[in-house]
Each structure stands twice: as C-alpha cells, then as structure tokens.
Amino acid sequence: MAIQQKLSLMIPGPTPVPEKVLQALSKHPIGHRSKEFQDLVESTTKNLQWLHQTQNDVLTITGSGTAAMEAGIINALSKGDKVICGENGKFGERWVKVAKEFGLEVIKIDSEWGTPLDPEEFKKVLEEDKQKEIKAVILTHSETSTGVINDLKTISSYIREHNTALSIVDCVTSLGACNVPVDEWELDIVASGSQKGYMIPPGLSFIAMSQKAWEYAEKSNLPKFYLNLKSYKKSLLNNSNPFTPAVNLVFALDEALKMMREEGLDNIFFRHDKHKLAMSNAVKSLNLQLFADEKSLSPSITAIETGDIDAEKFRKTIKNKFDILLAGGQDHLKGKIFRVGHLGYINDRDIVNVISAISYTLLDQKKITAEQAGDALAVASRYLEKS
Amino acid sequence: MAIQQKLSLMIPGPTPVPEKVLQALSKHPIGHRSKEFQDLVESTTKNLQWLHQTQNDVLTITGSGTAAMEAGIINALSKGDKVICGENGKFGERWVKVAKEFGLEVIKIDSEWGTPLDPEEFKKVLEEDKQKEIKAVILTHSETSTGVINDLKTISSYIREHNTALSIVDCVTSLGACNVPVDEWELDIVASGSQKGYMIPPGLSFIAMSQKAWEYAEKSNLPKFYLNLKSYKKSLLNNSNPFTPAVNLVFALDEALKMMREEGLDNIFFRHDKHKLAMSNAVKSLNLQLFADEKSLSPSITAIETGDIDAEKFRKTIKNKFDILLAGGQDHLKGKIFRVGHLGYINDRDIVNVISAISYTLLDQKKITAEQAGDALAVASRYLEKS
Numbered sequence: 001m002a003i004q005q006k007l008s009l010m011i012p013g014p015t016p017v018p019e020k021v022l023q024a025l026s027k028h029p030i031g032h033r034s035k036e037f038q039d040l041v042e043s044t045t046k047n048l049q050w051l052h053q054t055q056n057d058v059l060t061i062t063g064s065g066t067a068a069m070e071a072g073i074i075n076a077l078s079k080g081d082k083v084i085c086g087e088n089g090k091f092g093e094r095w096v097k098v099a100k101e102f103g104l105e106v107i108k109i110d111s112e113w114g115t116p117l118d119p120e121e122f123k124k125v126l127e128e129d130k131q132k133e134i135k136a137v138i139l140t141h142s143e144t145s146t147g148v149i150n151d152l153k154t155i156s157s158y159i160r161e162h163n164t165a166l167s168i169v170d171c172v173t174s175l176g177a178c179n180v181p182v183d184e185w186e187l188d189i190v191a192s193g194s195q196k197g198y199m200i201p202p203g204l205s206f207i208a209m210s211q212k213a214w215e216y217a218e219k220s221n222l223p224k225f226y227l228n229l230k231s232y233k234k235s236l237l238n239n240s241n242p243f244t245p246a247v248n249l250v251f252a253l254d255e256a257l258k259m260m261r262e263e264g265l266d267n268i269f270f271r272h273d274k275h276k277l278a279m280s281n282a283v284k285s286l287n288l289q290l291f292a293d294e295k296s297l298s299p300s301i302t303a304i305e306t307g308d309i310d311a312e313k314f315r316k317t318i319k320n321k322f323d324i325l326l327a328g329g330q331d332h333l334k335g336k337i338f339r340v341g342h343l344g345y346i347n348d349r350d351i352v353n354v355i356s357a358i359s360y361t362l363l364d365q366k367k368i369t370a371e372q373a374g375d376a377l378a379v380a381s382r383y384l385e386k387s
Numbered sequence: 388m389a390i391q392q393k394l395s396l397m398i399p400g401p402t403p404v405p406e407k408v409l410q411a412l413s414k415h416p417i418g419h420r421s422k423e424f425q426d427l428v429e430s431t432t433k434n435l436q437w438l439h440q441t442q443n444d445v446l447t448i449t450g451s452g453t454a455a456m457e458a459g460i461i462n463a464l465s466k467g468d469k470v471i472c473g474e475n476g477k478f479g480e481r482w483v484k485v486a487k488e489f490g491l492e493v494i495k496i497d498s499e500w501g502t503p504l505d506p507e508e509f510k511k512v513l514e515e516d517k518q519k520e521i522k523a524v525i526l527t528h529s530e531t532s533t534g535v536i537n538d539l540k541t542i543s544s545y546i547r548e549h550n551t552a553l554s555i556v557d558c559v560t561s562l563g564a565c566n567v568p569v570d571e572w573e574l575d576i577v578a579s580g581s582q583k584g585y586m587i588p589p590g591l592s593f594i595a596m597s598q599k600a601w602e603y604a605e606k607s608n609l610p611k612f613y614l615n616l617k618s619y620k621k622s623l624l625n626n627s628n629p630f631t632p633a634v635n636l637v638f639a640l641d642e643a644l645k646m647m648r649e650e651g652l653d654n655i656f657f658r659h660d661k662h663k664l665a666m667s668n669a670v671k672s673l674n675l676q677l678f679a680d681e682k683s684l685s686p687s688i689t690a691i692e693t694g695d696i697d698a699e700k701f702r703k704t705i706k707n708k709f710d711i712l713l714a715g716g717q718d719h720l721k722g723k724i725f726r727v728g729h730l731g732y733i734n735d736r737d738i739v740n741v742i743s744a745i746s747y748t749l750l751d752q753k754k755i756t757a758e759q760a761g762d763a764l765a766v767a768s769r770y771l772e773k774s
Contacts (some may be wrong), residue, residue: 007415007417008414009415009418011418012421013631014631014634015418016415017415017416021546022413022414022415023413025412025413025635026409026410026412026413027409028396028403028404028409029393029396029401029404029582029588029589030394030396030401031396031401031712031714032401032589033714033715034712061452062449062450062451062589063449063450063454063589063613063630064449064613064630064631064632065630065631066612066630067449067450067613068615070612070613074610097612098612101610101611101612102610102612103610117539119656125451142463165403190575190639195416195631195634199480201416201589201633201634201636202416202419202449202631202632202633202634202635203449203632203633203634203635203636217485222610223461223488223489223490223609223610224451224488225453225457225484225485225488225489226451226453226614227613243450243451243453243454244400244401244452244582244589245454245589245590246588246590246633247401247582247588247589247590247637248412248590249588249590249633249636251615256392276632296617325417325418325421327418327420328420334773335742
C-alpha cells in the first residue's frame with residue numbers, strides 16, 4: 001500500500017473531476033422549482049446541445065448511462081418491434097438484454113470481443129428488410145469493456161438509407177472524447193453519462209432525441225413512468241424537470257460544460273486522440289498486446305492483454321504502489337486484460353504516469369529491459385508532443 | 388431582492404445540507420468497484436437498516452423518490468394485478484398513474500386533499516376481498532402536497548390481517564422525520580428519497596423490501612431493467628451495485644447517516660414533532676388557517692391557507708426580503724396555500740425565523756397586529772422549549 005492515498009483514476013468512469021467542478025458540487029442546494037434552477041437548466045441544456053452538435057432536444061435524467069439507454073429503447077419502441085442489436089462487448093450484450101426484457105424481437109449482429117462490428121452486415125440486413133419491419137438499430141459506439149470503437153458514422157449512413165429504422169446509440173464513452181456530430185450523422189437517440197467525458201461524478205445521464213425519435217415515442221406502447229421522456233420534454237419547455245433532479249450534480253454539470261466550451265470540441269477530441277495513440281503505441285514497446293483491433297481503438301479506453309501475467313494481480317500492484325486505479329477485464333476477460341481509462345479530465349502527465357507505472361512494474365518483474373521502458377516513453381512522447 | 392443571496396431552504400426538499408455532508412460530497416470520486424467503495428456500501432446499508440428499523444434489505448437507487456416507488460410497484464406486481472391506491476394528494480395521484488401505466492387494476496380509496504385517508508375504508512375493502520385478489524395496497528405516508536400524515540400503522544395492521552396484499556408505501560417525507568418502524572409495522576416495501584430527512588442533496592432513493600416482497604418479485608412479470616431490484620439485491624451481496632451509482636452522493640449519505648445515528652432516532656423524531664407543533668400553532672395566531680386536518684399534521688410540512696392573500700405573491704415577498712424559500716401550492720391549490728418544509732437539517736432558529744418572516748410580512752400588509760405577531764412567537768416558544 002502506498003503511504004498516502006492520492007488516487008489517480010485511470011478507469012473508464014468515474015473519471016477525475018476538476019476542483020472547480022467539485023466546488024460547484026458542494027454548494028448548498030437550491031429549490032429545483034426556483035427561477036435560479038430554471039436558469040441553470042437553460043444554460044446546461046444549451047451547452048449539452050453544443051456538446052452533442054445538435055439542435056435536437058437533449059434531456060438530463062437522474063440515473064446511470066444504462067437508465068438513459070433503457071429510456072431511449074422503451075420510449076421509441078413498442079412490444080414486438082423488430083430491432084437490430086450490435087453486440088461486441090459487455091455493453092452491447094446489455095442492450096440485447098434490455099431489448100428482450102421489453103419484448104422486442106432482436107436480430108443480433110455481433111463480432112468477437114475486441115473486434116469492431118462490420119458495418120456491411122448492418123447494410124445487408126437493413127437492405128433485405130424490404131417490408132421495413134426493423135424499427136431500430138441499437139448499438140454501442142465505444143465499447144467500454146474492450147476498448148473498441150465501432151464505425152457509427154458508416155452504420156448510421158446505412159440506417160438512413162433504410163429510412164424507417166431509428167438509431168439508438170450508447171455514446172457513453174465516446175461523447176466528449178471524439179467526434180459525435182449528432183445532426184450531421186443524423187443520429188436519432190444518443191445516450192451518455194456524467195462520469196465519463198463530462199468530468200463530473202456519476203448520477204446524471206443524457207439523452208438526445210431527434211424529431212423522428214419523438215414521432216416514434218408518440219406510438220410507443222411500452223410501460224414507463226420515471227423514464228417517460230415525454231414528461232422530461234414537457235418540463236424542459238419550462239426549463240424544469242418532471243421529478244426532483246440531482247440539483248448538486250447539475251451545479252457540477254454547468255461548471256464542467258463551461259470548462260469544455262472553453263477548451264473547445266476540437267481540442268478535446270485532439271487531446272483524447274493523442275492520449276490514445278501515446279498509450280496504445282507505448283504499450284507495444286512493453287511486450288504487451290493491445291486487446292482491441294488497432295484500427296478501431298476507442299479514444300477513451302485502452303485494453304491491454306497481459307499474456308502470462310495475471311492482469312488482476314498486475315493492476316493491484318500498480319494500485320498499491322502508485323495509487324493509480326486501472327480497470328480489470330470483465331466476464332471471461334477477467335485476469336486476462338486490464339483497461340486504462342484516458343477519458344475526461346486527463347492530461348499528458350496522467351498518460352506518462354501510467355505508462356511509467358506499467359513499465360516500472362514490468363521491470364520489477366523482469367519482464368522487460370530498461371531499454372524497453374525507455375522506448376515506451378520515447379514512443380509516447382512522439383504523440384504527446386503533437387499539438 | 389435581498390442584498391445577499393443567503394438562502395434558507397424551508398421547502399419539503401431539497402432540504403438544507405450540513406457543511407460536513409457538503410464536504411463529503413466534494414471529495415474526489417473513487418472507483419465504484421473498489422474495496423473502498425464496497426466498505427462504504429456496507430456501512431451505508433447497515434445505517435439505512437438502522438434508520439428503517441428493519442432487518443430487511445434496504446437498496447439504494449440513483450434516481451428520485453418516484454423511481455423508488457415505481458421500482459416497488461413494478462418489482463412486486465404483475466400485469467392485471469388488483470391493487471388499492473390511497474389518494475389524498477398529488478403523490479397519491481401519482482402512484483395511481485404509475486399503477487395504471489403498468490396495467491394494474493386500481494381500486495381507489497380517496498379523501499379530500501387536506502384530510503387523511505380513513506383506515507376503516509381500507510379495512511372494509513380488504514375484508515370484502517375473500518378471494519384474495521388484492522395484491523397490494525399502495526399509499527403515501529406523509530402527503531407532501533398537503534401536509535397530511537396518513538395513519539400508516541392502522542392501515543398496515545389491516546393489510547396484515549388480509550394476509551395476501553403487500554404494503555407499498557411512499558415514506559419520502561416521513562422516514563427520518565417520524566417513527567416508521569418497518570419491521571414492527573410489518574411494512575413490505577418502503578420508498579424514500581435523499582433530499583428529505585436524509586439531509587443530503589437529491590439524486591439517491593431508497594427502498595426497503597420485506598421477504599414477502601421478494602417472494603412477490605419472483606413472480607412479477609412487468610418489464611424492467613434499470614429498476615429491476617433483483618439486480619440490486621444480487622449486487623448488494625457483494626456490497627456492490629448493478630449500475631454505476633452516484634458515488635459522491637454515497638459519500639454524502641454515509642456522512643449524513645452517521646450524523647443521524649449520533650443524534651439518535653428518538654431525538655430526531657422529537658425535534659421534528661416540536662417543530663411541527665411550534666409551526667402549526669404559531670400560524671393560528673396569525674389569522675392563517677392550517678390546510679391539513681390538525682389531527683393529522685405531517686411532521687415535515689405545514690401547509691398554510693392564506694385566505695384573501697395570494698399565496699404565491701406572499702411566498703415571493705418572503706423569498707425576496709428574507710431569502711427564505713417556501714413552497715407553493717400544487718395544482719388547484721396554487722395561490723391558495725403555501726407550504727413550510729421543516730424536514731431534515733432544521734433547528735429551532737429556522738422555525739423562529741420563518742414564523743418571524745411570516746409575521747413581519749403580515750404586519751407590513753396590516754393583516755395582523757403587533758400583539759398577534761408577539762403571540763405567534765410566544766406560542767412557538769412553548770413548544771420549542773420542550774426537550
């Protein structure tokens with residue numbers, strides 16, 4: 001155990017929170033029906049639209065990212081509706097479960113964990129659906145469990161060609177990390193969560209709804225109350241909420257969105273991209289393998305195979321020695337991979353720190369040479385120096 | 388507008404939050420799958436059981452009190468189930484809506500807003516149900532919209548005599564304010580929310596589930612995923628959560644529950660009771676009427692009729708002059724009543740402040756004499772001096 005608890009969160013959420021945001025979080029709450037809170041809702045809603053690059057409604061829910069995805073699914077669809085679910089990781093699996101729980105008919109398009117979904121498979125199934133029976137395509141943009149990013153832009157273009165199906169997309173670890181231009185890609189329903197690119201603690205989730213999504217919502221017959229998005233939309237007309245919102249998390253959201261606007265979308269995306277490249281390339285100098293297909297690396301998470309090293313022991317060693325928290329593998333990947341989150345409030349120092357900590361530990365276990373450790377840093381610097 | 392914004396929250400939620408709790412809230416988040424967080428879940432769960440006076444499971448959900456009530460209803464029941472809904476205010480109305488949304492058959496037992504539900508009506512309907520078709524009785528303990536407390540103890544005894552129906556109770560503004568001994572009264576499902584007696588900001592809600600409630604949950608066929616309590620129970624065995632919880636609100640919860648344990652249940656209940664008595668009796672010296680039946684006053688909210696004074700204007704005057712936020716009337720009561728919340732982190736000073744502010748404003752409007760204003764304080768002091 002390190003002498004001091006001085007935790008560095010390098011997991012795919014919760015992510016580190018800026019001091020300014022923590023200070024906003026700890027303000028005395030105000031009434032959620034007050035003019036002051038309405039002003040906050042107005043300001044955060046505008047900034048959420050900016051972040052989503054959309055003119056569509058963006059609603060804020062008190063709940064996790066799963067609550068937002070479930071809301072998207074149950075508000076747009078009706079019992080027995082046919083949907084495509086893309087599945088190449090734990091979150092893809094989860095949306096299949098949600099769809100089945102609510103009585104949807106699921107056509108699964110999957111790929112091995114670590115491999116991106118093939119857009120052409122979506123194209124094929126959508127083109128064959130001459131009767132336009134497919135009502136939605138549900139998929140995960142950045143698969144948090146594997147560090148893979150799926151080609152949402154291309155898949156979305158095939159959904160548009162189909163012209164009937166909605167897109168319902170989990171952008172929980174992509175929004176605020178890489179480009180997700182909701183209007184340009186004509187995405188219908190986009191879900192995300194506060195403890196990721198937003199740089200605030202968990203508890204809020206967000207859902208962008210296109211005009212077409214609202215039209216589907218008018219016909220949806222799945223039961224819902226707390227997650228009935230029509231209530232949220234109606235309240236939002238008055239900059240309000242149907243149920244008591246997590247007021248202090250909204251203070252934090254407001255502050256974090258202002259910081260994001262100050263940094264600018266391009267800078268945010270560039271920062272995540274260079275961290276991804278520094279991280280993934282450095283790792284290869286250390287006799288470690290990337291778990292995800294290198295052409296489809298998530299901007300937010302690098303999943304690393306440890307071969308004959310127990311990944312769980314490895315990340316615990318790093319936690320105890322360096323107070324750097326890494327994520328483990330989920331399900332069958334437990335002990336086989338660890339995952340480095342580089343999402344949200346992460347700077348170059350964090351990236352160098354984690355690479356150094358990994359190198360140190362491998363050196364200590366005589367798995368690499370000093371030269372390799374040096375190489376990893378040199379490789380990282382090549383990407384980090386870009387601006 | 389007062390010169391300084393120095394808000395005193397005297398609404399039925401969000402309620403004032405102690406500095407210690409705000410400080411806990413603003414700590415850097417930790418991983419929700421870490422040992423440190425598991426320890427927190429273990430500690431808060433034990434203290435939640437203490438607060439509920441129960442050995443039953445008490446689950447924590449990220450969401451509002453409505454989410455917890457909905458969870459109770461949809462986890463225990465199945466489509467077409469017959470339920471009794473008690474309705475004598477806005478929240479009672481809400482649970483009828485939830486029940487209907489999920490296809491339950493609702494027998495409504497109601498009373499005028501401001502009047503408590505009659506336990507004998509529950510007895511009668513339950514006794515007449517020889518076929519044991521009634522699966523649950525859904526009701527609100529303290530009706531936040533009217534300041535009425537319903538006689539949960541007696542109604543619960545009739546539910547026990549029926550022996551088949553579950554009790555599903557909204558204790559959002561009663562738990563942590565007055566005695567709700569879950570085990571002693573054999574309550575099956577009890578929902579509450581963080582921004583009330585718990586003294587923390589909104590965002591968490593709680594649900595106590597009896598063994599019998601879990602047996603019903605095994606048979607429930609209503610679709611749910613985010614609010615599927617079986618997932619929460621399964622995770623809780625490992626002091627964990629099925630979905631990312633609002634980590635920082637759990638920090639706050641832990642601190643607030645420790646403060647509550649320090650104060651002790653009896654002291655907490657006594658404090659709320661004397662504030663209720665001071666408030667309600669003082670008001671009568673001021674030519675104002677209590678909206679709720681005086682024999683059934685909620686420990687947490689005093690609803691006050693303003694007669695020929697516009698209640699909305701009145702509470703705005705008090706907000707602007709004194710930075711004391713009062714709640715308005717809801718629906719048809721808007722403009723006719725205002726509501727004083729005296730719930731959670733409230734001391735004698737807060738009560739004297741709000742009585743003085745009301746007196747000051749009435750004096751200013753020449754609605755009362757100075758003697759009456761003095762009387763109100765004298766009456767309040769009679770209750771506040773008790774210990």
